[in-house]
Amino acid sequence: METAQATRLYVETRAVSDIKLLIPLLDARHPQLWIRKGQGMAGLGTALRLEFSGPDRFTDACAAWREVAAAATVNDPIAAPGTGLIAFGTFAFSARSAETSVLIVPEVVIGKRDGVFWVTRTRVLAEGEQAPDARGGVSGLTGLIATVTAKSGSRSGSGAGTAAGHPLPADVPPATSFGPEYRLTLLPGAATPDTYRAAVETAVGRINAGELEKVVLARDLVGHLPADSDLRRVLLDLALGYPDCYTFAVDGLVGSSPETLVRVDHGTVYARVLAGTISRGRDAEADHDQAVALATSSKDLDEHRFAVASVMTALAPHSTTVIASEIPFTLKLPNLWHLASDVEGTLSDGSTSLDLIAALHPTAAVAGTPTPDALRLIDELEPFDRGRYAGPVGWVGADGDGEWAVALRCAQVDDDGTITAYAGAGIVSESNPEHEFLETRMKFRPIVEAFA
Structure with a gap:
């Protein structure tokens, strides 16, 4: 290094x-x-x-x-x-x-x-x-x-701002065909379905006892990548299946996240907060009903309110004009609905995107409220190291501008081929252990299907 x-x-x-x-x-x-x-x-x-x-x-x-x-x-x-x-x-x-x-x-x-x-x-x-x-x-x-x-x-014009006639440098490897197809199954890791449900039940008891308001609990799936497997297949599946998400690969962490932690561009700061989830319906009518149910769910609205407040509080010292969506909106993804709010502002202290991820992480959307209490409970109830799951992933430029997502719908692929995927759910006083388990199963779907 x-x-x-x-x-x-x-x-x-x-x-x-x-x-x-x-x-x-x-x-x-x-x-x-x-x-x-x-x-x-x-x-x-x-x-x-x-x-x-x-x-x-x-x-x-x-x-x-x-x-x-x-x-x-x-x-x-x-x-x-x-x-x-x-x-x-x-x-x-x-x-x-x-x-x-x-x-x-x-x-x-x-x-x-x-x-x-x-x-x-x-x-x-x-x-x-x-x-x-x-x-x-x-x-x-x-x-x-x-x-x-x-x-x-022989190509015609390639669009405004392009430099037609300037090909790729010779030292850039050409596009290559993908390696052989492979399919693998990710299995429960340190957190089994039963232990996860038990952890949720324990967390609800702690919340109802007044120890905290919300905690996000995750579980893991594990697998092993065959030798010489082509990870580009996974990335292509994610990019095509979830085009509105950030598809990323950084140091073995691969995934497709729907949540913008922060974007900084010439003094403007933007974030998208996601908290509150429900599955998509089987047809158009059922899908609409699901979206309405999410938008009117007191449990999900409470969870979302904690997450938005967390981001607003973190950004306030860096922006005197930070504002959030007046009410959350429902964000449609291929496999589920999210409650979402956009947060925008103008930076007043010259902060870079790296400064802001330091201020924002971890948000209530991936940790809980109050944050210190939630982190202690996560350490107590999750039987694994989250690694980079739910941490910031993205890029930064020389001027400090950049774009960072929360590392969700992701898996860490180690050099030995070990795959560890993660998914979590926000636990509040009204949470039901089986419902939260099923929510994590929905959230696992993008990465599980990309490897399958």
């Missing part, structure tokens, strides 16, 4: 012609991806990896990233979200987790957003090496531009 203080990066972004698909360009076993509605970034290789742990993992990451960005030379004529110097990141849920939190700067980033297509190349400068002149010196990409093939040369 490189240290931030000792690392000087040279980063160059160039516009390229239309990029049809990102996932086929990825490494089959170690993909790096952030995509939603077909737009986002794919990463290849590692130019810099920074690791953090313990209660200071967020503040340490903020400080390290500022050092890296300050020491980097960036040539980015596009200057769009995701261009220039970026790092993909994923953070452990708990300060006591054995799982490391990481920021990873890929060697190559291939991106597409709003009709703009680009490739960014990052390399570590040797000791004493001068960075190329960003105004036109020899660059890490110059000389690597390949000749346009007859096929790409």
Whole structure:
């Protein structure tokens, strides 16, 4: 692992012609991806990896990233979200987790957003090496531009903001065919169905005794990935099946999250809070009835209120104009309905996206209320380390802007092929153990079906 203080990066972004698909360009076993509605970034290789742990993992990451960005030379004529110097990141849920939190700067980033297509190349400068002149010196990409093939040369215009005629650099691996299909079943892990129901029952008793108002309890499923399996198959299933979610792959954590923890773009801050869940109906009429039931459920509205208050309280010191949706709305996903609220504001203190994930995590939507009491009960009742589940996952740019989701509907895939997936439910005084178990089963569906 490189240290931030000792690392000087040279980063160059160039516009390229239309990029049809990102996932086929990825490494089959170690993909790096952030995509939603077909737009986002794919990463290849590692130019810099920074690791953090313990209660200071967020503040340490903020400080390290500022050092890296300050020491980097960036040539980015596009200057769009995701261009220039970026790092993909994923953070452990708990300060006591054995799982490391990481920021990873890929060697190559291939991106597409709003009709703009680009490739960014990052390399570590040797000791004493001068960075190329960003105004036109020899660059890490110059000389690597390949000749346009007859096929790409015959394309018509690729949309506003594209650079037609600028193909992918020759050092970017071409899209490759996916490996053989595989199917595997994820089985109960440390938390069995029976022990999970018992944990929910215990939590309801604690809540009714006045110890806390809400706690989010998760359970796990485990499996093993066959040797040489192609993780791009899982990502493609998630991206196609859940296009409105953030499909991600960072350091073995793969998933498709519906919840925006925070997005920062030129001083504007945005978050989407999800809390309260119900299954979709079998037909249009039943589906409508389910949405109405969720929107009028006192149990789910209470759970949602705690989550929104948690986010508003965390953002208030950083924004004097933060506002939330007047009433929650129902968000439709392929397998369930969520109660959702959007939160927006203008930053008043120059905070970066990393500063804000430090302030926001953990929200009541993934921990509970009051947070310290909920975290203690999670440690008592969950028989596993959550790892990066329910922690922040996303990306940050050199200026601190970025986009972070809550790591939900996800699984950690270790180097030995071990898969651990997680899903949780918010427990309040009216919670029923069987209902909460069934809610986790619905939430497992995206990742279970992607591996099946």
